[in-house]
Amino acid sequence: MTDSYDDAYRQSLENPQRFWAIASQDIEWVRRPRAVIDDSTPPKIRWFPGAVLNTCFNAVDLHVLAGRGDQAALIYDSPVTGTARSFSYSELQDEISRTAGALASLGVERGDRVLLYMPMIPEAVIGMLATARLGAIHSVVFGGFAASELAQRIQHSEPKVILTASCGIEPGRVVSYLPLLESALEKVSMKPAHCVVVNRPEQTVTLRAGRDLDWEEITQSAKPHPCVPVQASEPLYILYTSGTTGTPKGVVRDNGGHAVALKWSMQNIYAMKAGDVFWAASDIGWVVGHSYIVYAPLLMGCTTVLYEGKPVGTPDASAFWRVISEHRVNALFTAPTAMRAIKREDPAAELTQNFDLSSLRALFLAGERADSDTVAWCERALGVPVIDHWWQTETGWAIAANCMGLTPLPIKRGSPTKPVPGYDVHVLDDEGREVGPGETGHIVIKRPLPPGCLSTLWNNDAGFERAYLDRFPGYYQTADAGHFDEDGYLWVMGRTDDVINVAGHRLSTGAIEEVIAHHPDVAECAVIGVKDSIKGELPLAFLVLNAGVDADPEILVTDVVARVREQIGPVAAFKQACVVAQLPKTRSGKILRGTMRKIADSEAYRTPATIDNPGSLDEIRSALEALGYAKPS
Ligand code: COA
Numbered sequence: 001m002t003d004s005y006d007d008a009y010r011q012s013l014e015n016p017q018r019f020w021a022i023a024s025q026d027i028e029w030v031r032r033p034r035a036v037i038d039d040s041t042p043p044k045i046r047w048f049p050g051a052v053l054n055t056c057f058n059a060v061d062l063h064v065l066a067g068r069g070d071q072a073a074l075i076y077d078s079p080v081t082g083t084a085r086s087f088s089y090s091e092l093q094d095e096i097s098r099t100a101g102a103l104a105s106l107g108v109e110r111g112d113r114v115l116l117y118m119p120m121i122p123e124a125v126i127g128m129l130a131t132a133r134l135g136a137i138h139s140v141v142f143g144g145f146a147a148s149e150l151a152q153r154i155q156h157s158e159p160k161v162i163l164t165a166s167c168g169i170e171p172g173r174v175v176s177y178l179p180l181l182e183s184a185l186e187k188v189s190m191k192p193a194h195c196v197v198v199n200r201p202e203q204t205v206t207l208r209a210g211r212d213l214d215w216e217e218i219t220q221s222a223k224p225h226p227c228v229p230v231q232a233s234e235p236l237y238i239l240y241t242s243g244t245t246g247t248p249k250g251v252v253r254d255n256g257g258h259a260v261a262l263k264w265s266m267q268n269i270y271a272m273k274a275g276d277v278f279w280a281a282s283d284i285g286w287v288v289g290h291s292y293i294v295y296a297p298l299l300m301g302c303t304t305v306l307y308e309g310k311p312v313g314t315p316d317a318s319a320f321w322r323v324i325s326e327h328r329v330n331a332l333f334t335a336p337t338a339m340r341a342i343k344r345e346d347p348a349a350e351l352t353q354n355f356d357l358s359s360l361r362a363l364f365l366a367g368e369r370a371d372s373d374t375v376a377w378c379e380r381a382l383g384v385p386v387i388d389h390w391w392q393t394e395t396g397w398a399i400a401a402n403c404m405g406l407t408p409l410p411i412k413r414g415s416p417t418k419p420v421p422g423y424d425v426h427v428l429d430d431e432g433r434e435v436g437p438g439e440t441g442h443i444v445i446k447r448p449l450p451p452g453c454l455s456t457l458w459n460n461d462a463g464f465e466r467a468y469l470d471r472f473p474g475y476y477q478t479a480d481a482g483h484f485d486e487d488g489y490l491w492v493m494g495r496t497d498d499v500i501n502v503a504g505h506r507l508s509t510g511a512i513e514e515v516i517a518h519h520p521d522v523a524e525c526a527v528i529g530v531k532d533s534i535k536g537e538l539p540l541a542f543l544v545l546n547a548g549v550d551a552d553p554e555i556l557v558t559d560v561v562a563r564v565r566e567q568i569g570p571v572a573a574f575k576q577a578c579v580v581a582q583l584p585k586t587r588s589g590k591i592l593r594g595t596m597r598k599i600a601d602s603e604a605y606r607t608p609a610t611i612d613n614p615g616s617l618d619e620i621r622s623a624l625e626a627l628g629y630a631k632p633s
């Protein structure tokens with residue numbers, strides 16, 4: 001393979017078969033691929049048909065066999081509990097194989113689902129890899145989601161076993177997981193046979209006899225289980241993500257394409273080699289955690305850092321710098337919101353002076369648009385390249401990036417640089433025509449997508465086609481808008497659907513609206529994302545009350561806020577709502593969310609010609625002004 005970005009990109013599009021065949025040689029297969037891609041049953045494609053492997057073997061056992069057993073594989077650093085622990089590759093292999101043995105004794109087999117609802121503790125990583133070891137399919141649910149969201153995911157993925165913990169720890173409070181799990185299980189018809197619980201010392205719980213098992217007990221006595229070979233096209237995991245509706249989409253990732261793509265990305269995007277220390281300061285409940293806390297660093301033979309803490313407040317804005325210096329981190333990956341939170345507390349980055357950050361080679365940002373001020377601040381604070389890269393749960397790895405393992409390109413702050421090899425990115429107008437440089441349109445990827453991207457939606461092939469493939473035939477629709485500039489750099493400006501991005505977390509305004517609409521006093525509502533200097537966006541709701549309702553707006557808003565927290569979870573950061581007489585709508589009844597968002601963000605807007613009730617916009621503006629938005633420029 002070549003070191004030049006331009007050559008690699010061209011080769012990957014001209015001859016993807018050859019490009020990915022070469023990359024696939026880095027994976028240890030039980031049976032080597034017969035072919036690189038099977039597109040005989042469109043719209044589905046299978047990467048590496050006929051090939052057989054085990055992802056856990058490639059991530060762990062392979063390194064032990066290669067003589068790297070004593071190298072640190074996982075460093076757990078938890079300021080919220082005041083603990084740290086390192087696992088060598090041999091120790092990790094031992095823990096995973098015994099956990100796999102325990103899961104097998106509970107009846108988990110190849111193709112079964114295991115759901116994880118866990119905080120950022122080593123058992124979460126061990127549980128994911130133990131599931132993969134058995135050829136089973138994991139589905140991780142982020143700990144900040146409430147019982148109803150958890151229930152939806154349990155009902156849809158039908159896990160045989162649920163892995164959980166007694167609690168998670170957020171600054172200032174302990175989050176009891178079992179009452180949330182209990183409440184979720186009451187709502188579902190598909191009950192798991194067992195729940196395996198890590199009883200954390202910060203909150204010990206009594207387990208429910210018959211159903212619940214103690215993690216420590218059953219893994220200590222379990223027999224180590226070997227890796228179960230699976231077809232490259234078999235699912236490794238399901239990860240639910242927000243779409244336009246209230247129902248989350250179960251993104252399915254295969255084993256073979258995923259392993260090949262992620263290992264390639266470690267070398268070519270992140271410039272990592274075996275033995276390097278990689279830290280993705282994210283959560284295993286998100287795709288960044290799946291790909292870059294768990295799988296990619298371990299496939300590469302790196303040391304991965306699992307951090308149970310926040311960028312600020314655990315204990316202060318130097319938390320990230322401490323972790324980098326203590327564990328000699330070579331690359332940090334986080335969301336811009338985390339850096340903005342640090343910048344707010346330590347604007348001159350004085351705290352960096354107290355630590356030796358010389359191990360750090362680059363900072364990678366993703367999860368939301370990286371504004372140029374934040375990028376510039378990070379560059380000054382750390383003195384290393386700051387690499388914005390753009391991707392989504394669906395793709396599993398970066399669509400556009402400055403590939404540090406190929407010849408790096410000049411950085412343009414605010415752009416994630418150029419499409420990554422394997423991704424044939426185009427920008428189309430509403431009619432599907434390619435637009436020129438500088439013109440904003442729908443960012444799409446010409447099919448087939450490269451290995452590692454979603455193969456379908458769990459139990460929903462039709463939904464997969466509807467959500468991603470139907471709108472622009474021959475292309476995958478990213479639902480992001482943006483443009484290419486004259487130099488071929490991509491600029492990603494925002495979503496084209498009802499998804500918002502709150503502190504790097506992807507949320508559906510539709511899901512929040514569904515919760516609010518169930519309130520007995522609410523006739524209709526609209527939720528928009530408004531700009532926030534730290535979290536990027538925050539949800540804000542407009543409520544229209546049923547005729548005759550004479551509720552105190554303040555009490556009503558408090559009630560609605562509590563319902564969203566209760567039913568979606570604290571992670572939605574939903575705190576603002578206001579009561580209005582009517583929502584602005586077109587004559588066909590479409591709510592003008594885009595116009596409302598522009599008013600909130602003090603952007604120029606035109607009153608649409610099709611508006612049915614122009615006066616409603618004045619009321620929206622006054623309501624927003626009262627909340628501190630819609631400031632006249
Ligand atoms: N379990 C339970 N609750 C959780 C949770 C979890 N795993 N994660 C977050 N929450 C809760 C928080 O406690 C908070 O609750 P509160 O309303 O009672 O305060 C709420 O959800 C919002 O949390 P968060 O988004 O973390 O906001 P914050 O104000 O506590 O912290 C930041 C702000 C910027 C420091 C934080 O959002 C952050 O670190 N963001 C980085 C996100 C990231 O890494 N994203 C991954 C994409 S790469």
Ligand code: AMP
Binds near residue numbers: 368390394506
């Ligand atoms: P998620 O699926 O949670 O990873 O969220 C994916 C969405 O986050 C994308 O579709 C974008 O809207 C946004 N996003 C992620 N990374 C970037 C980035 N580097 N620049 C702009 N938007 C981004």
